[in-house]
Amino acid sequence: MRNVIEANALKLAYPRHEPVIKSATFEVNTGEFVFITGASGSGKSTLLKSMYGSMPLFGGELHVGGMDMGSISGSKLYKLRRHIGIIFQDYKLIKEWSVEKNVMLPLIIAGFPKDVCRAQAQKLLTHVKLSHKSDKYPLELSGGEQQRVAMARALAHNPFLILADEPTGNLDDYSSQVVWDLMERANEELETTILVVTHHIPEMFSAQYRHLMIENGVIYEIH
Amino acid sequence: MRNVIEANALKLAYPRHEPVIKSATFEVNTGEFVFITGASGSGKSTLLKSMYGSMPLFGGELHVGGMDMGSISGSKLYKLRRHIGIIFQDYKLIKEWSVEKNVMLPLIIAGFPKDVCRAQAQKLLTHVKLSHKSDKYPLELSGGEQQRVAMARALAHNPFLILADEPTGNLDDYSSQVVWDLMERANEELETTILVVTHHIPEMFSAQYRHLMIENGVIYEIH
């Protein structure tokens, strides 16, 4: 299999705005765990967007899971997304759905029977210490609880790639540790490739894993 | 003047839920800078809500700025709120308004003329390094940029009390520093009372200022 992510002179820009990412060239191999940092507004979230096809390329090339994101068609994009787990910076939970159903979302889309979905959702909610909140609705949760639900949802369907945008920004140290452990486990046990945007690389990870940094629209490899 | 905040055996609960805050007794004096910590879901945001009257008391007493929050009437509550600056955990920016107008909001409510509002908004946007984004709309900003707009809005009307819920959760170290500096300046120059909920007390502050912690619905004074 080719690299999970291959970016070549990638350029990203919002319509009628200066390019946010001016040039990004890097690749991420299967099973890697990569941290991305950068100042506020430097384009980290924008870079992730391009990886799940929510941002058209302004220039250069980007391949995700072997797909050319510059020319990917609608149905192929949906197929790709079904195998990616995303934690959005603003969580993006479905307000009208219970916590459990929110976690089930990727499994429902994959077409699993109800009880399989439910069992898997319960397992993940237990992992993020929220099984007692499974009947609640997102607006009845605290900020950090919502963030952990988003985490559980991203892991539910055993994706080959996890894109996490500031997944511990609203978490205390203990909850953060829970989240990092889960990611590490997925990375080690299932060879899931993981890209995390964060302002605080946990110390125990900082030497061990790769670290990319965005500055002035350019991506640098720190180590 | 009495203490800015006086809580006495304060109890807070959402309808049909176990109490979140079981007993909180503490006071905050004018000009104090107080950090509040606690695990995710421990009730920090709930406690702040009670302070701007968005959460009815379930028991005990709470006085904010000399007002009894247990019996405060609509128009008095609005008057009180006009002198508090709040940074919400989810920012709560008005989507249909430009960044500048969002920052102007407390001044518009206070009834200042347009140009005064605009000048003050520009000053604060410069402080949070976002003057170049003043014509943008919130959804065109990155997470951290939105958070800084919320910061600017909270300071715009020189409130006597600032309630900040995780104000640096989505900020890199540099931007965080900018925010902390602004708060410290308001605290020192204007004697603004400041309550900050955060998971990461900046090191330079940790010894200097008060620190309350919520655990199992009870508030403890750490130092």
Add this chain to the structure above:
Amino acid sequence: MRSIRHHLALILPLFAILFCIEYLLVFDRITESYENRLKENYSLILVADRSVKLSDISHCDTLIEKTEPIDAENVLRRIKAGLNHESVEKIRSIMPLFISIKLRRYAGIERIERLKSELMSIAGVRDVHIFEKVHDRLYAMLLFMKISFTVFSMLIGAISLLLLMKQMTIWQFEHKERMQIMSLFGAPVWLRSGVLFRLAIVDALLALIFVVSALLYLVNDSSVRELLSAIGIEPEIILRLDDAAVLAGVSFAIATFSATWVVLRFKEEQ
């Protein structure tokens, strides 16, 4: 573009409601004037022996306003040309008495039938002719129209109200977050809902102007005038000054009620 559509959403249902109200008002007037006219036109001819007294007939039923013997000369004039005087006299002497009866008001076919049988029971009355079939049909048609219009109006009223409610729901969706946030910063009600009321008042005014213009246009359109006069209605029956006052009242009441509803429904989220 978007704002035009949003204004329309309030203006159109208001327009429809006002239009229906005006239509029903006008239709009441039309029916009334028609009932008067039918009374005038309604004629009963009674054929009786010469011995019958007019007063007997007049007092037979309160419905009867006037009785008049019909001049038989008219009937004879046509044929007497070729007849000798004697024959004509003879015809005249044996000819029955024709009496025209005028009614006080139009009373519907059943009531008239009863009157007829009453008249027939008077001795010497040979026959009563009622010339009413077509008039009665006209009246039935009018009634049918009235019922139809009421149904239509109720339908329009219902959809319009629903449309208003929908618009209010949309207003809620659109303004809830903003009002919420403004309220958290202590904005008084009038400040956070001023936009809504301004919108409502302007729309009410526009709807009123549109309805009045439409009606004025109708009143002055020559083909409409022709059509109305064909069915015997004066165009001036449409849109009187007091109507306009009613319409204005309804329009502003509905609009401000809608805005108030949205404002009152607003609750701060926890």
Add this chain to the structure above:
Amino acid sequence: MRSIRHHLALILPLFAILFCIEYLLVFDRITESYENRLKENYSLILVADRSVKLSDISHCDTLIEKTEPIDAENVLRRIKAGLNHESVEKIRSIMPLFISIKLRRYAGIERIERLKSELMSIAGVRDVHIFEKVHDRLYAMLLFMKISFTVFSMLIGAISLLLLMKQMTIWQFEHKERMQIMSLFGAPVWLRSGVLFRLAIVDALLALIFVVSALLYLVNDSSVRELLSAIGIEPEIILRLDDAAVLAGVSFAIATFSATWVVLRFKEEQ
């Protein structure tokens, strides 16, 4: 409760649209049958010298369907009782010829006036009587009703469409976020918009059932039947099988169109 209101928002405008369509269909039929009836009832009586040839009159205008001399016996029978045979003979010989004229179709007052002057120009024709005033008024009334109903229907149609659009906007508000998020996780269109289509189809079916029930009720209601027969309309003219098919088509088309519109308007946010 909330969901009932939301169903109503789609059902009511659909109902109104279908109702109007049916009304217009029925009204076309009523007008048609009335025109036929008017043709039958419309009578011109021509008074002419005995020398006039019937064929002259028949060929005078294409509008004329039939001419028939009226049996003068009728006229005479009444008065001959008291006259001697000779006088009656005399009257008969000098009496003018009465001719009844039947028209091919009802043609409106102006056309008839032209026909009249044409007939009058035939030598020997003394007079033409037109018995049409009231019939003409009935017809004018019918026309007026038809125009009114069309106006009402257009109004209802417009508000209904707007109501549908509002409902779609609300659907968008309500479903946008969910569809957005589902789409980010790769849900295909049918999965994320299935709810909408199910809703639309169910509502279309309900609206159809309501309209058909309402019409069936109307057809069978005795007071409605009476009223209709008073104006000479057979109740069976309302709701024919092919009408129901049209209504079903319109209902489902509108409902699925609405849902499709919402789905197509959906765009992923950046």
